[in-house]
Amino acid sequence: MKNLLLATISILSTCLLYTPANAASFDCKKAASWIEKTVCDSPELSKLDDAMAEKYKSNLAASSDYEDSKAFKNRTIANQRTWLTFQRNTCKSEECLIREYKEYIEEQTNYGVAWNFSDELSPSDLPSKSALGNFSQTSQISLYNSDTQQWEDSGEATNTVSIHSVANKPYLSIIDGVLIFTNTHTCDLGESKAIWSQNHWVINDDQSDKNVELRLYPATYKGQTQLLLRDMDDQYRRLHCGMRGYFDRIILEREVS
Incomplete structure (x- = not known):
């Protein structure tokens, strides 16, 4: 019985290690939208969200290196809001989210995402x-x-x-x-x-x-x-x-x- 209990605790501990508790840009305990819940439930998307947030912070910090630092900072904030509104938050699938995150982080376009259409799309x-x-x-x-x-x-x-x-x-x-x-x-x-x-x-x-x-x-x-x-x-x-x-x-x- 003791060995069974220890094994159960070990399995639960392992599962918890792979459950994303937080993403860098928001608190997963307060996740409300489908986007937020999907990011929190997916280890891959959670890591991508971490990387996205770190890159955004880095871009903001880099604004001080420019002569017109205020304008650069405002432009960085505006671009972030635009990306969230038009690109990330319009996704309805994990595949779409992964593409948008990767393109943001890598600054490299992932081509070939258009579907080969059938007449059976929902x-x-x-x-x-x-x-x-x-x-x-x-x-x-x-x-x-x-x-x-x-x-x-x-x-x-x-x-x-x-x-x-x-x-x-x-x-x-x-x-x-x-x-x-x-x-x-x-x-x-x-x-x-x-x-x-x-x-x-x-x-x-x-x-x-x-x-x-x-x-x-x-x-x-x-x-x-x-x-x-x-x-x-x-x-x-x-x-x-x-x-x-x-x-x-x-x-x-x-x-x-």
């Missing part, structure tokens, strides 16, 4: 109606005056992206839009086919020597449906928009019809 696997529609953002455009050698405001311009459904194929969409940048340099997205991949639309335009992927993450942000553009590895704009067409991390707001 409703939870598909995009909601808010992931479709017209999205826009109004911003100030600057022009460089070669005579004065200064940047001058030239007024406002509106960036637009429209996501259209495809009949009988809810996992597909057609995306078009025009983005306007410094010196009124424009980038026309054309009519690109996009595939729903877990928590985002993805446009793949791969070349023989590189992966070209534009992701569009819809999410509720500040009480409104918005769309985050992620130009993975900064390749999409190089191929389609030229060097001045930088639009990674632009956020557009869904227009109410």
